[in-house]
Amino acid sequence: MSSVVPSDITRKEIPAIPLHRHGQLREKLVELAILGCGMLSILTTAGILGVLAFETIAFFKEVSPTQYFFDSQWTPLFSDQHFGIWPLLTGTLLTSIIAISVALPFGLLSAIYLSEFSAQETRKILKPALEMLAGVPTIVYGYFALVFVTPMLQHILPGLAAFNALSPGIVMGIMIIPMISSLADDALHAVPISLKEGAYALGADKLQTIFRIVIPTAFSGITASVILAVSRALGETMIVAIAAGQQPRLTLDPRVPIETMTAYIVQISLGDTPAGTLAYKTIFVVGASLFVMTFGMNMLSQRLAKRYRNKS
Amino acid sequence: MSSFERKGKWIESLFRWLCLSAALLPLGVLLVLLTDMAIDASGRISWDFLTSHASRKPEQAGILSGMVGSFYLVILTAGIALPVGVASALYLEEYAGRGRLSNFIELNIANLAGVPSIIYGLLGLEIFVRTIGLGRSLLAGACTMALLVLPIVIMSSREALRTVPSVLREGAYALGATRLQTIRRVVLPMALPGILTGAILSVSRAIGEAAPLIVVGALAYITFLPEGLQSPFTVLPIQIFNWVSRPQEAFLANAAAGGLVLMATLLVVNGLAIILRNRLQKRRSW
Numbered sequence: 001m002s003s004v005v006p007s008d009i010t011r012k013e014i015p016a017i018p019l020h021r022h023g024q025l026r027e028k029l030v031e032l033a034i035l036g037c038g039m040l041s042i043l044t045t046a047g048i049l050g051v052l053a054f055e056t057i058a059f060f061k062e063v064s065p066t067q068y069f070f071d072s073q074w075t076p077l078f079s080d081q082h083f084g085i086w087p088l089l090t091g092t093l094l095t096s097i098i099a100i101s102v103a104l105p106f107g108l109l110s111a112i113y114l115s116e117f118s119a120q121e122t123r124k125i126l127k128p129a130l131e132m133l134a135g136v137p138t139i140v141y142g143y144f145a146l147v148f149v150t151p152m153l154q155h156i157l158p159g160l161a162a163f164n165a166l167s168p169g170i171v172m173g174i175m176i177i178p179m180i181s182s183l184a185d186d187a188l189h190a191v192p193i194s195l196k197e198g199a200y201a202l203g204a205d206k207l208q209t210i211f212r213i214v215i216p217t218a219f220s221g222i223t224a225s226v227i228l229a230v231s232r233a234l235g236e237t238m239i240v241a242i243a244a245g246q247q248p249r250l251t252l253d254p255r256v257p258i259e260t261m262t263a264y265i266v267q268i269s270l271g272d273t274p275a276g277t278l279a280y281k282t283i284f285v286v287g288a289s290l291f292v293m294t295f296g297m298n299m300l301s302q303r304l305a306k307r308y309r310n311k312s
Numbered sequence: 313m314s315s316f317e318r319k320g321k322w323i324e325s326l327f328r329w330l331c332l333s334a335a336l337l338p339l340g341v342l343l344v345l346l347t348d349m350a351i352d353a354s355g356r357i358s359w360d361f362l363t364s365h366a367s368r369k370p371e372q373a374g375i376l377s378g379m380v381g382s383f384y385l386v387i388l389t390a391g392i393a394l395p396v397g398v399a400s401a402l403y404l405e406e407y408a409g410r411g412r413l414s415n416f417i418e419l420n421i422a423n424l425a426g427v428p429s430i431i432y433g434l435l436g437l438e439i440f441v442r443t444i445g446l447g448r449s450l451l452a453g454a455c456t457m458a459l460l461v462l463p464i465v466i467m468s469s470r471e472a473l474r475t476v477p478s479v480l481r482e483g484a485y486a487l488g489a490t491r492l493q494t495i496r497r498v499v500l501p502m503a504l505p506g507i508l509t510g511a512i513l514s515v516s517r518a519i520g521e522a523a524p525l526i527v528v529g530a531l532a533y534i535t536f537l538p539e540g541l542q543s544p545f546t547v548l549p550i551q552i553f554n555w556v557s558r559p560q561e562a563f564l565a566n567a568a569a570g571g572l573v574l575m576a577t578l579l580v581v582n583g584l585a586i587i588l589r590n591r592l593q594k595r596r597s598w
Binding site for chain 1: 320323324327328330331332334335337338339341342345348349352395396397399400402403404407408416417419420421422423424426427428429430431432433434435437438439442459462463466490491492516519520521522523526527529549552553556557564567568571574575578582
């Protein structure tokens with residue numbers, strides 16, 4: 001059987017595509033540049049870890065870890081220096097706990113509304129509208145906390161100081177609502193419809209389906225969103241720097257001035273602190289402690305989020 | 313039975329209303345707060361306020377140096393973060409397979425997105441300001457900010473690249489285009505609306521950030537405009553922070569006015585993003 005176009009002839013007659021050596025080189029160079037950019041994120045992480053570790057080690061050469069972890073006072077700027085992290089840590093935890101107790105109910109109920117009750121059109125408007133809350137600059141929230149929320153709360157709570165943990169905590173809670181509402185909505189939305197239909201088929205009403213089927217199925221995703229929101233609250237800076245005060249104090253009383261880890265870093269950065277001094281090193285130690293906490297929570301959150309993504 | 317059902321319906325609609333009000337109440341609070349800020353600001357918003365430098369007298373102080381500083385900083389930040397971020401996204405979506413390395417990079421980017429912004433400030437202070445020796449300059453601030461917004465740019469660009477159908481890539485390859493040509497002529501133009509949206513998101517994040525810049529050493533009180541990359545600088549949020557922290561009542565009105573300008577800027581930037589995206593999407597709907 002003879003083919004119409006013998007293959008060896010075709011090969012000869014089609015001119016070989018000229019090799020643009022120049023073009024090829026350029027292509028390789030661009031590919032290399034793209035690869036380099038891809039690696040930059042790893043470099044950034046390495047940079048963060050390296051910088052924090054370097055200054056932390058330098059700090060612990062001068063101050064014993066025992067003091068850092070067990071002393072109950074933080075007074076690096078006084079002549080009687082103490083370097084116990086607890087006052088800053090409780091300040092940070094206190095504002096974050098207040099924030100999450102505001103954000104959790106509002107965020108979760110909003111998420112349930114978005115995924116279970118609202119029409120598709122409403123959801124399209126309401127979800128981005130809620131996300132606007134996270135888009136407002138934190139400096140503006142700080143202003144609100146100091147100028148609006150604190151005076152208002154002082155009418156209700158006469159003992160409330162001008163700087164306190166309560167007001168910035170509440171405002172921070174409003175700010176992180178969308179982290180919970182959006183991510184928890186994603187998790188609730190990912191629950192297979194067949195599960196809900198199964199519940200309805202067994203005679204469950206809407207509320208029973210939501211509380212016994214949808215929420216338990218989406219639980220890991222909801223938890224992931226809450227952990228992420230807490231981690232965001234721990235690292236939030238400007239709101240607490242403005243409205244919570246600058247007095248490291250070992251207390252869980254939300255009415256008195258405190259200082260968070262982030263606010264301490266801001267306080268030192270605003271002053272003129274020469275590099276190499278002990279005060280300069282303290283901001284890195286505090287930063288490293290903050291990083292360890294938020295990093296742990298973010299990892300946990302991602303684990304949990306992955307679980308619900310695999311499930312659905 | 314029917315009364316039981318009616319009771320269930322009643323509870324259900326009650327719960328529904330509870331959920332709806334949980335979604336609407338925070339928005340209402342935001343509205344009240346913004347209105348309050350606008351009222352506080354009303355006495356201070358004027359042309360003079362926009363065109364004056366910082367001053368020790370509240371009624372003479374303005375936001376010019378902060379606004380110009382913010383403008384330069386955002387342009388520089390976007391100029392650094394966009395090319396690098398889009399290239400990172402291209403690497404992950406178009407070059408790297410589903411290997412260990414790309415999984416690691418992906419996890420790494422997700423983690424970076426969750427690092428508190430003030431930690432980026434510490435990184436910038438040690439690396440850009442001290443080790444590289446940029447000093448407390450505009451460029452050091454922009455580099456720090458670029459690293460901060462990079463995860464946002466990368467994640468939204470990847471999202472955009474993923475929406476480009478692979479048939480189009482295969483079509484380009486079939487026509488003899490190289491990988492780079494395919495990316496430049498087919499993939500990037502198609503993904504542009506999504507990439508732009510991410511760019512705007514990162515810009516609005518950079519406009520509002522103050523904490524990392526305070527750590528890097530942006531000055532709070534400045535009465536001149538940045539002259540170059542090495543120049544000291546301030547930005548609008550830091551100017552506002554400075555006014556909020558002062559005990560005098562009069563400076564609070566300035567802070568409110570500054571906050572209002574900041575919010576208006578963000579509104580314009582985000583509105584622009586929506587218009588741009590809709591227009592580009594319309595052009596490409598076939």
